[in-house]
Amino acid sequence: MAHHREGRSHGHHNNSSAHALAQGLGWFSIALGAIEVFGGRSVARWLGMEQHETLIRAYGVREIVKGVGILTSKDPTPWVWGRVAGDALDLATLGKGLSDPRAHRDNVMIAMGAVAGATALDIYCANALTGESDRSNREQRWDYSDRSGLPRSPNEMRGAARDFEMPRDMRIPDALRPWTQPQAPGTPQPSM
Amino acid sequence: MKALRWHGKGDIRCDTVPDPQIEQPRDAIIKVTSCAICGSDLHLYDHFMPGMKKGDIMGHEFMGEVVEVGQEAKSKLKVGDRVVIPFTIICGECDQCKRGNFSVCERTNRNAELAATAFGHTTAGLFGYTHLTGGYPGGQAEYVRVPFADTTHIKVPNGLTDEQVLFLGDIFPTGWQAAVQCDIQPTDTVAIWGAGPVGQMAIRSAILLGAKQVIAIDRLPERLSMAKAGGAITINFDEESVIERLNQLTQGKGPEKCIDAVGMESHVSLRQPDTIYDRAKQAVMLESDRPHVLREMIYVCRPAGVISVPGVYGGLVDKLPFGAVMNKGLTIRTGQTHVNRWSDDLLRRIEEGQIDPSFVITHTVGLEQGPEMYEIFRDKKDGCIKVVLKTS
Numbered sequence: 176m177a178h179h180r181e182g183r184s185h186g187h188h189n190n191s192s193a194h195a196l197a198q199g200l201g202w203f204s205i206a207l208g209a210i211e212v213f214g215g216r217s218v219a220r221w222l223g224m225e226q227h228e229t230l231i232r233a234y235g236v237r238e239i240v241k242g243v244g245i246l247t248s249k250d251p252t253p254w255v256w257g258r259v260a261g262d263a264l265d266l267a268t269l270g271k272g273l274s275d276p277r278a279h280r281d282n283v284m285i286a287m288g289a290v291a292g293a294t295a296l297d298i299y300c301a302n303a304l305t306g307e308s309d310r311s312n313r314e315q316r317w318d319y320s321d322r323s324g325l326p327r328s329p330n331e332m333r334g335a336a337r338d339f340e341m342p343r344d345m346r347i348p349d350a351l352r353p354w355t356q357p358q359a360p361g362t363p364q365p366s367m
Numbered sequence: 368m369k370a371l372r373w374h375g376k377g378d379i380r381c382d383t384v385p386d387p388q389i390e391q392p393r394d395a396i397i398k399v400t401s402c403a404i405c406g407s408d409l410h411l412y413d414h415f416m417p418g419m420k421k422g423d424i425m426g427h428e429f430m431g432e433v434v435e436v437g438q439e440a441k442s443k444l445k446v447g448d449r450v451v452i453p454f455t456i457i458c459g460e461c462d463q464c465k466r467g468n469f470s471v472c473e474r475t476n477r478n479a480e481l482a483a484t485a486f487g488h489t490t491a492g493l494f495g496y497t498h499l500t501g502g503y504p505g506g507q508a509e510y511v512r513v514p515f516a517d518t519t520h521i522k523v524p525n526g527l528t529d530e531q532v533l534f535l536g537d538i539f540p541t542g543w544q545a546a547v548q549c550d551i552q553p554t555d556t557v558a559i560w561g562a563g564p565v566g567q568m569a570i571r572s573a574i575l576l577g578a579k580q581v582i583a584i585d586r587l588p589e590r591l592s593m594a595k596a597g598g599a600i601t602i603n604f605d606e607e608s609v610i611e612r613l614n615q616l617t618q619g620k621g622p623e624k625c626i627d628a629v630g631m632e633s634h635v636s637l638r639q640p641d642t643i644y645d646r647a648k649q650a651v652m653l654e655s656d657r658p659h660v661l662r663e664m665i666y667v668c669r670p671a672g673v674i675s676v677p678g679v680y681g682g683l684v685d686k687l688p689f690g691a692v693m694n695k696g697l698t699i700r701t702g703q704t705h706v707n708r709w710s711d712d713l714l715r716r717i718e719e720g721q722i723d724p725s726f727v728i729t730h731t732v733g734l735e736q737g738p739e740m741y742e743i744f745r746d747k748k749d750g751c752i753k754v755v756l757k758t759s
Contacts, residue, residue, distance in 0.1 A: 249377070250377070253650055254650075256635075256646045256647055256649070256650040257647075257650040257651060259643070259646075259647040259650070260647040260648065260650050260651040260653075261651075263647065298637070298643060301635075301643075301646070302635065302636065302637050302643070305634075305635045305636075305646075306636070316588050316589065317588070317589035317592070317729075317749075317750025318588075318589065318592050319589055319590075319592045319593035319596060319729075319750075319752070320592045320593075320595060320596050321596065322593050322596050322597075322726040322727070323571075323596040323597050323598070323726065324567075324571055324596075324597060324722055324723050324724060324725075324726030324727070325571065325574075325597070325598075325721075325722060325723075326720050326721070326722075326723075328598075329574050329597060329598025330598070332574055332575060332598070332721075333574050333575075333577060333578075333598070334553065334575070334576070334577030335575050335721055336572075336575035336576050336577070336716065336721065337576070337577050339547075339576060339712065341547070341550060342467070342547070342708075344466075344467075345547055345548055345550060345700070346550050347550040347673060347698060
């Protein structure tokens with residue numbers, strides 16, 4: 176590679192624990208999805224939400240798709256963020272069940288606790304995946320403090336383009352810049 | 368010829384494709400000598416912008432030599448001319464072009480109806496930037512057909528290197544317009560979110576236009592080091608509160624002028640819970656853009672201040688505090704860059720040595736290495752801030 180680069184670098188480290196966690200979440204997704212798809216009726220009965228059996232099966236399909244996505248994609252980050260969004264849907268559905276007199280309130284609370292725990296893990300994993308490349312980059316520090324692009328120090332160059340003629344359509348109305356435009360005598364004052 | 372083509376999310380390939388031909392009398396064919404990967408190309412790479420098709424040629428920041436000229440462009444261009452091509456294709460004749468609003472040229476988007484459906488009205492045709500903006504083949508290639516070439520070009524003298532003038536086609540005028548939109552006064556504090564290539568150009572532009580204080584906000588040390596070199600005070604948002612630090616630097620009043628050089632893919636972090644909300648909504652297609660920077664700017668900007676948005680947004684954002692915009696009396700200025708409005712003035716400033724935009728280049732490779740450079744640039748590896756691709 177004809178690679179031109181003029182920064183200074185120090186150290187390098189790659190962290191893949193977030194990817195390992197994502198793999199675990201992928202398998203968890205598939206297992207949970209399979210339970211919801213094939214045991215949708217049992218899950219619905221246990222929650223006392225029999226009327227939502229079809230929805231639970233649909234959520235199961237969603238879980239399986241996400242699990243496969245996490246396990247097969249090169250970058251699982253968006254799939255794990257998708258799990259976070261799915262957790263929010265699960266919580267919203269269960270929350271609705273709490274106000275349903277037919278639901279088994281204690282079981283719904285248990286399910287909500289489990290989903291909240293999974294949500295925390297999903298957010299942690301998604302955030303870690305998002306930041307993984309950043310961390311390794313941060314540890315490999317590049318210093319461009321010699322690249323100003325200006326012929327003299329920024330302080331000396333400050334205002335060097337004041338000859339620029341500001342186009343009328345980009346000027347801020349005088350009334351909107353009281354901190355820079357001292358009021359001239361006789362200037363109308365805003366009324367309330 | 369060789370060209371970098373989009374094949375899907377995260378999939379850019381260097382392919383062999385047919386050479387472009389003159390199709391219209393105002394066309395010209397350019398032999399590309401240098402081109403760059405722009406931050407906004409990453410929105411296509413990550414497939415956050417709709418309207419790409421498999422096989423589209425990427426790239427809207429390029430320059431080269433004229434090798435063929437259509438009949439109606441011959442009065443303005445000749446074979447051998449050295450030109451930078453603005454990323455906005457302009458007719459020079461419509462109402463908007465006559466007003467200098469080149470990025471909303473009414474005639475160059477050949478998919479104008481598509482753009483009007485999405486945005487209400489058409490915008491200018493752009494090179495290599497989705498079929499919403501015309502589906503024109505881009506400049507990350509050995510040759511490019513330039514439509515409306517008699518008006519869509521910036522002639523550059525031979526005494527300047529490609530690296531000095533290449534960015535006249537996009538990031539330099541984009542950073543400049545971002546600062547100009549702020550109507551900077553000598554007492555102003557200008558806060559700039561994002562110290563990528565456009566942010567770096569905006570920092571230098573704000574300094575040259577005379578801002579009292581310029582503040583750059585990012586999290587990557589290499590970008591912050593370059594921002595500091597250009598005269599900015601830096602805030603690393605992974606290490607400190609942006610709001611608190613900005614208020615501290617402005618005696619609690621907030622910056623008068625705020626520039627969003629980040630756009631639709633703002634960083635997702637546990638320190639900023641709204642970014643998690645946005646990312647989750649984006650994952651299930653309930654929101655297309657992540658507007659954390661806009662929210663933060665609106666919150667911290669001084670009342671009666673200006674918010675300037677050169678960062679690219681593509682569609683819908685959620686939970687934007689417009690009540691704060693209204694009650695604080697903020698002015699919002701946005702838009703793709705009217706490149707040709709600024710290019711003569713900026714070329715003069717480069718020639719006079721007031722600025723050398725090549726400072727931002729961190730990687731120069733051959734065109735065929737483009738696909739791997741997309742990944743390096745996207746993942747911010749290897750200290751990468753700006754990639755230039757050479758065709759020979």
